[in-house]
Structure formats: structure tokens, C-alpha cells
Amino acid sequence: MTEYDIIVVGSGPAGSAAATTAARAGLNVAIVDKATFPRDKLCGGLFTGRSQKAMRAIFGQEVTSDLFVTTDHMRFLSRGRVLADIPNAPPVHLTMRRDFDAMLHGEAVKAGAVPYVGQPITELGNSALTLRDGTQLGFRTLIGADGVNSFIARSLFGKPFDPDTIGFGLEIESPRKPECDGAVEIDFDAASWGYGWSFPKRETVTVGVGGINAKNADMKANMSAYVDQTNSDPDQRFKGQYLPFGDYKRKPGRDNILLAGDAAGLVDPITGEGIALAMESGQHAAEAAIKALKQNRPQTAYFHYEKLVKPIQRSIDQAKMWRMIMFPKATEGYFRKAFERGSSLQMKYLELLAGEAEYADLRGALLRRIPKLGWRLLKHRLGFRGPT
Ligand SMILES: Cc1cc2nc3c(=O)[nH]c(=O)nc-3n(C[C@H](O)[C@H](O)[C@H](O)COP(=O)(O)OP(=O)(O)OC[C@H]3O[C@@H](n4cnc5c(N)ncnc54)[C@H](O)[C@@H]3O)c2cc1C
Structure with missing residues (x-):
């Protein structure tokens, strides 16, 4: 069995941030993902200044035109009625997660993390995990960055999230029409306790609705109405995914096992922004594991992580107000x-x-x-x- 100081499960923004941080610190790191890259991830791809800051600090990467479209034109609506059209707002960036996540995964591997991709983790023990093909990998610390349906969170707590408070989103990629003016649109009333979004990329517009699942009896009907309202492609099949929406895990881990990103429930409960919080928490999880390993006390990793992740949890509490x-x-x-x-x-x-x-x-x-x-x-x- 191959042994690692740190195994990171999941190579989205949280996992790639964790693996890059740990590998650059000289640790022996593996990064496991059930997918091979590039892979799709359901997401609006709105990338804020907070994400930009985290990407620069962790990966040393800047917002570039091959991966991002930048706009300062924002439009806010209520059931299609324009509340505000703002052509000179503070700028935001938009990305396709397929390309963005492949770049991050590539950075983690470049930093020295050993990739195990294309198969999920199927078993978790105290100091070893098993992949679907039977490969066994040993770890001293483990970072679960395997998204909202986290296998690691389920192994620790019996379930990955609380169905009463989880959010849910539906999306399509609608072809971008010539008359699209490139404005980012948010409709506050396309869903209850959530919103609708229309985010123009280079060739498509990511159109979606999302909100707290339990407060939306028929999210599909919300989405159909929003597709209609935005004059988007009516023939596209809706794709759906849960997303944490304010209900983070008070204790994101235990001993030498830490949870980061969606696995820890870290998404802004108003804007739905999760990319920045995923990168930040992934970095903190790696820092905590590094500290514990340096002291040769891997079981204290969670003790260090709890303090580092607190400010993110606090900002979610403030957003909930x-x-x-x-x-x-x-x-x-x-x-x-x-x-x-x-x-x-x-x-x-x-x-x-x-x-x-x-x-x-x-x-x-x-x-x-x-x-x-x-x-x-x-x-x-x-x-x-x-x-x-
Ligand atoms: C509809 C929708 C729209 C959104 N829009 C935005 C937005 O515009 N801007 C924004 O900032 N955030 C947005 N979010 C939130 C954002 O997508 C997430 O918060 C972010 O992707 C979390 O990153 P992560 O690394 O924690 O998890 P993920 O990005 O989900 O990555 C998890 C990784 O783990 C892997 N994995 C899963 N299970 C296993 C397993 N058993 N074994 C091995 N690997 C596994 C997966 O293949 C994946 O690569 C949106 C979410 C949804 C659902």
C-alpha cells in the first residue's frame, strides 16, 4: 500500500487548493477524484474579487481572457421587471467550470500531488482508503473536498447534508444570441429563498434558478418560467444539483480528517458563491494538516483547522442575518x-x-x-x- 502524508479526495476548487498548498510545502500528497479532467460541474461560474484573491494567493494565477469573461454590466429584476440596470458596477468574472477546474487540477499535479483520477473512493478506514478498482492508499491526514454529496462527510456523520436546509439549483447552457448585451442578470423572485441567474459566457449563457429546496415545492416549474422569461433555449434538458445554502457543518471534520468546500457546507447563503470559500477552506485544511504533521501529531489536525475555518463560518452567519x-x-x-x-x-x-x-x-x-x-x-x- 502506498502511503501519503495527506490524501485529498476531490479535485474541485477546494481539493486542488488543498493539494497545491500541501505539495508546495513539500509534503507527500495524493489527489483522488472520481472524474478525469476536464469534467463538467454544474455551476453559474460567477467568479468574484474574493475568488480572484484566493486564486492568486494559492495558485499564483490571475484572471486571464482564455478562462474568464469580465463584465461590469449588472441587471437586477423581479419576475422579469427590471429593478436596476447598472452598466458600471464593480466588475465580476465568469468562467466555465470544465476549463477552470482542469486548470486548478493541473496546478495541483504540477506542484507535486500524485493524481488518482477516474474512480471514486469506496471505503474509508482510520488511516487508509480504497478506490473502486481495489487500490488501497494509506494516509496520515485526509482532506474531504468531495463536494456536496461528500462520501467523507457521510462516513463521518452518517449523511452529507441536512435535506431540510439544503439548497438545490437547476441550470442549462443556452446558446448566446447576437442580441445578448453581456449583462449579468439576477432575478430575485425566480425562486423562493434564492434567485434566478443569467450569466453570459463567450458562447453560451448559463441560465439557472436555485434556492432552499424545502421552500420551493416545484423548482422545475420555477426553471421553466425563468427559461421562458429569459427567452432561453426551451429544448435544453435541465440539470440539477444540491448546493449548501447557509447550513454549514459546525464541526467540519474529526481528528486527522478535515472537510473543505461544499463537503463542509461552505457556500454564501445569499449569493450562492462557493468557489472562493472552497479555495479558502481547502488552503486552511492543508495548513492545519501541515502544522499537525510537523508536530508529528496528525490527530490534532482538526484542532488547528477549527480555528482557521471559523472566520468563513462567521461570515456565513452574518450573511444569514x-x-x-x-x-x-x-x-x-x-x-x-x-x-x-x-x-x-x-x-x-x-x-x-x-x-x-x-x-x-x-x-x-x-x-x-x-x-x-x-x-x-x-x-x-x-x-x-x-x-x-
Ligand atoms: C447550480 C449551481 C450554481 C452555482 N453557481 C455558482 C457561482 O456562480 N459561483 C460560485 O462561486 N459558486 C457557485 N456554485 C457553488 C459552487 O459550484 C461550489 O460551491 C463549488 O464547486 C465547491 O467546490 P468544491 O471543491 O468544494 O466541490 P466540487 O467543485 O463539487 O468538487 C468536488 C470534486 O469531488 C469529486 N468527487 C465527488 N465524490 C467523489 C468520490 N466519492 N470519490 C472521489 N472524488 C469524488 C468530484 O468529481 C469533484 O471533482 C453553484 C452551485 C450550483 C449547484
């Missing part, structure tokens, strides 16, 4: 109106999307709105229908 303005029926009208007026909320949302602001920076704006929102919630609860 903002979500209480945007998503519940009682307050959504307030948010839409404020957004339409071009209030500071609009700018803050744009800065968040672009990765130029963090939820912690917005605490003051939230506190200022609490009295008005509290009154609205109370009226809603009492069924009061007077002027708003």
Missing part, C-alpha cells in the same frame, strides 16, 4: 423597493458580489434598518394590511 431582509415574504417588498431606489443597499450588494465588501462591513447598515424591519415583521405576523 442579511438574508432575513431579502428573502422572507414580510420584508422582501422593502428590499426590492430599497434596491430599486438605488439606495445604499444596492451598492452594498454590488460590492458583495464583486468581493469588494464583506458582511462584517455591512453590520451598521443592517442595524440601522432593524426598527423598520421589526415593525414590518410584526405587521405581517398580525395580518395587518394597512399602507406600507
